[in-house]
Amino acid sequence: MALYNNNFKSRWALFVRNGLIITFLVLFALATIFPIYFMIISSFGDPVEAGAMSYSIIPNKISFESYKFFFDFSPYSWNWLLNSLIVAIVITITNVLFATLAGYAFAKMKFKGKNILFAILLGSMMIPGQVTQVPLYILVVNVFGLQNTYEALIMPSIVTVYNIFLVKQFMSSIPGEILEAAKIEGCSQPKIFWHIIAPLSKTVMAVLAILTFMAAWNDFFWPFLVTNTMDMQTIQVGLKNFRFANTTYFAPMMAGATISAVPMFVLFFSLQKYFLEGVTVGAVKG
Amino acid sequence: MNQTLTKKRRLKLESDSGWGYAFIAVALIAFCLFTAYPVINAFIISLQEYRPLGSTYVGLENFQNSFTDSLFWKAVKNTVVYTLLTVPINILISFLIAILIIPFKKRTQTVFKAIYYLPAVASGVAMAVVWLWIFDPLKSGIANQIVMFFGLDNQNWLGSSVTAMFSLVLMSWLSSHGTAIIIYLAALLGIDNSYYEAAEIDGATFLQKLWFIVIPFLKPTTLFLLVTGMIGSFQVFQNAYLMTGGGPDHATTMVGLLIFNNAFTYFEFGEAAAQSLVLAAIIAFISFIQFKFLGKDIEY
Numbered sequence: 001m002a003l004y005n006n007n008f009k010s011r012w013a014l015f016v017r018n019g020l021i022i023t024f025l026v027l028f029a030l031a032t033i034f035p036i037y038f039m040i041i042s043s044f045g046d047p048v049e050a051g052a053m054s055y056s057i058i059p060n061k062i063s064f065e066s067y068k069f070f071f072d073f074s075p076y077s078w079n080w081l082l083n084s085l086i087v088a089i090v091i092t093i094t095n096v097l098f099a100t101l102a103g104y105a106f107a108k109m110k111f112k113g114k115n116i117l118f119a120i121l122l123g124s125m126m127i128p129g130q131v132t133q134v135p136l137y138i139l140v141v142n143v144f145g146l147q148n149t150y151e152a153l154i155m156p157s158i159v160t161v162y163n164i165f166l167v168k169q170f171m172s173s174i175p176g177e178i179l180e181a182a183k184i185e186g187c188s189q190p191k192i193f194w195h196i197i198a199p200l201s202k203t204v205m206a207v208l209a210i211l212t213f214m215a216a217w218n219d220f221f222w223p224f225l226v227t228n229t230m231d232m233q234t235i236q237v238g239l240k241n242f243r244f245a246n247t248t249y250f251a252p253m254m255a256g257a258t259i260s261a262v263p264m265f266v267l268f269f270s271l272q273k274y275f276l277e278g279v280t281v282g283a284v285k286g
Numbered sequence: 287m288n289q290t291l292t293k294k295r296r297l298k299l300e301s302d303s304g305w306g307y308a309f310i311a312v313a314l315i316a317f318c319l320f321t322a323y324p325v326i327n328a329f330i331i332s333l334q335e336y337r338p339l340g341s342t343y344v345g346l347e348n349f350q351n352s353f354t355d356s357l358f359w360k361a362v363k364n365t366v367v368y369t370l371l372t373v374p375i376n377i378l379i380s381f382l383i384a385i386l387i388i389p390f391k392k393r394t395q396t397v398f399k400a401i402y403y404l405p406a407v408a409s410g411v412a413m414a415v416v417w418l419w420i421f422d423p424l425k426s427g428i429a430n431q432i433v434m435f436f437g438l439d440n441q442n443w444l445g446s447s448v449t450a451m452f453s454l455v456l457m458s459w460l461s462s463h464g465t466a467i468i469i470y471l472a473a474l475l476g477i478d479n480s481y482y483e484a485a486e487i488d489g490a491t492f493l494q495k496l497w498f499i500v501i502p503f504l505k506p507t508t509l510f511l512l513v514t515g516m517i518g519s520f521q522v523f524q525n526a527y528l529m530t531g532g533g534p535d536h537a538t539t540m541v542g543l544l545i546f547n548n549a550f551t552y553f554e555f556g557e558a559a560a561q562s563l564v565l566a567a568i569i570a571f572i573s574f575i576q577f578k579f580l581g582k583d584i585e586y
Contacts, residue, residue, distance in 0.1 A: 003385075003388060003389070003474075003477075003482055003492070003495055003496070003499075003500065004388075004492065005486075005492060018389070018390075020391075021386050021389070022390075024386065025383070025386055025387065025398055028383065028402075029401045029402065031396060031460055032401060032402055032405060032460060032461065032463075032464075033401055033404055033415045034404070035405070035413060035417060035420060035460075035461070036404060036405065036408060036416075038416060038419075038420065038428065039412065039415075039416045039563060042419075046298070059304075087485070095479065098313050098316075099313070101309040101310070101311060101313070102310045102312075102313035103507075104309060104313075105306045105309035105310045106310070109306040109309065110303070110307065111303040111306030111307060113302065114306065116466075117310070117314070120379065121313075121317060123321075124317070124321050124322070124325075126517070126569070126570065126573070127321075127325060127566060128517070128520070128521045128563035128565055128566050128569055129373075129521060130521060130523075130542055130545045130546075130558075130561075130565055130566075131324070131325060131328045131559075131562045131563060131565075131566050132320070132321060132324035132325060132328065133545075133546075133553050133562070134328065134331060134549045134558050134559050135323070135324035135325075135327035135328050135331060135559070136324045138327070138331075138547070138555070139319075139320075139323065139324060139327070142338060150327045155316075155320070156320045158316050158320075159312060159313050159316050161317065161321070164313055183364045185538070189304075189305035189306075189309070193309075198497070202382075213373075217372070217409070218409040218410060218411075220409070220410060220411050220524060221523070221524065224551065228447065235409075236409055236410075236411045236468075238417065239409075239411050239412065240411055240528065243415055243418075250419060252418070253415055253419070254415075254416070256412075256414045256415070257409075257411075257412035257413075257416055258412070259393070260409045260411060260412045261407075261408040261409050261412040261413075264407045264408065264409065265404070265407060265408070267407075268400075268403075268404070268407045269400075272400055274397055275403065275407070276396070276400070276403065276468055279403070279464075279465050279468045279469060280468060280469055280472040
């Protein structure tokens with residue numbers, strides 16, 4: 001904390017300085033969360049067309065009519081939430097399992113071609129999504145014929161390179177002596193993984209699970225490409241459909257946005273520690 | 287003695303080997319199928335006129351079409367403008383906020399971190415929908431109420447080619463700094479106190495400490511944020527697609543959106559693939575330049 005000079009002559013000066021900083025931080029924080037506040041407050045308005053109303057920043061009444069309006073828009077509105085949930089949960093489980101296995105193998109096991117394989121994986125992270133988007137679409141939809149299926153929604157994200165990288169970074173800090181000792185005792189690799197590595201990696205698995213779940217829940221582009229009927233769409237795609245179909249219904253649109261965003265807010269506030277940790281795991285090393 | 291040891295060691299290596307491949311099997315298959323194969327295929331498709339029943343080879347025609355298409359260059363220009371307006375300024379904002387948060391207790395820091403990170407948690411579609419209404423062109427729109435408070439005329443934010451790009455930039459300034467703030471804070475906490483103490487003995491002021499200690503120490507972090515921010519910004523697609531559709535008059539058509547439209551609106555897969563490869567080349571080139579000139583004295 002010694003970046004700042006805290007040896008003020010009077011306590012008053014320190015108080016004023018900190019007060020000024022806090023005021024600035026709070027103002028910027030208000031600007032940052034304003035859209036979210038505005039979204040939630042407005043979602044409790046009546047489902048009338050926008051021309052007939054004016055926006056207010058202070059709620060004057062609380063009604064759930066707009067939520068009803070949103071869910072009545074399509075008979076499949078509840079399916080959107082269910083689909084998002086199924087897809088996000090499956091993707092999270094497969095990522096935690098396979099990324100942890102692969103991350104462990106790349107960090108701690110010895111096998112031929114390991115370094116080259118990992119370098120190839122790492123290099124592939126530099127390739128922009130636009131390059132794979134068209135061929136991937138052709139592969140999944142035209143070759144595999146999987147349009148409008150859970151398989152199509154899930155398969156391309158079954159385990160991401162970023163997650164493998166995340167686990168490998170973490171595993172590098174586990175001392176190799178433990179594993180050597182276990183090996184000499186005759187412990188097989190699956191046993192080492194299950195009894196030593198998995199318990200030691202709970203934190204990174206939690207971080208990975210949360211970030212993966214969030215990315216899958218918030219994903220719009222891929223589900224939008226591979227689904228073409230409302231019953232198979234996810235909540236993000238459903239919200240986009242609703243917006244283009246009801247361009248003037250302000251409050252119901254905010255209700256839809258709230259529905260798509262609130263599950264992540266709940267998750268964020270209950271597991272904040274892992275979220276905030278997750279941001280730095282891949283980024284800062286040393 | 288020596289021989290048995292090497293035998294043992296080889297045995298150990300071999301047993302590791304089998305399980306090693308088993309552990310990475312799923313990841314490797316997924317990678318080959320959903321990343322490696324599509325990348326190779328992108329090169330093939332870019333040389334073809336795509337038809338569902340048998341494509342025809344057209345050589346470099348798709349690339350030639352792109353390079354002579356004024357819309358492609360406009361999209362490149364828009365993307366560069368958007369990147370230059372968002373990435374450096376977002377990094378500067380994040381740096382400033384991180385510096386201002388650091389003198390406070392850990393609990394206060396966490397509260398601010400959580401608030402600034404919140405927009406990153408919300409779904410992009412939801413935020414796009416909300417900002418669409420904030421930029422409502424009517425007088426009652428929130429953004430218009432704010433500019434009119436300062437005595438300016440009300441604006442047709444997303445609907446005018448003058449302000450559409452700026453509106454997207456403004457949205458980025460106010461919602462995408464949470465991650466960078468957290469990364470900067472972690473790096474700031476990693477600076478050893480003894481540097482500040484030594485500087486204080488020499489009578490350094492706050493600004494001197496900032497300039498001679500903090501900024502050099504955070505250089506790798508800044509470079510990381512610059513490169514990742516630039517890569518992300520060059521692929522930006524979603525907000526432009528959901529909020530302006532690239533309009534008005536292609537004022538907000540970015541390369542990412544152009545590729546999407548070519549592929550999935552006009553089904554010109556060949557041209558889309560060619561443009562995506564050009565985009566990848568541009569990104570690789572700029573990353574290389576950044577590492578070369580900014581990363582000189584950074585050790586990894």
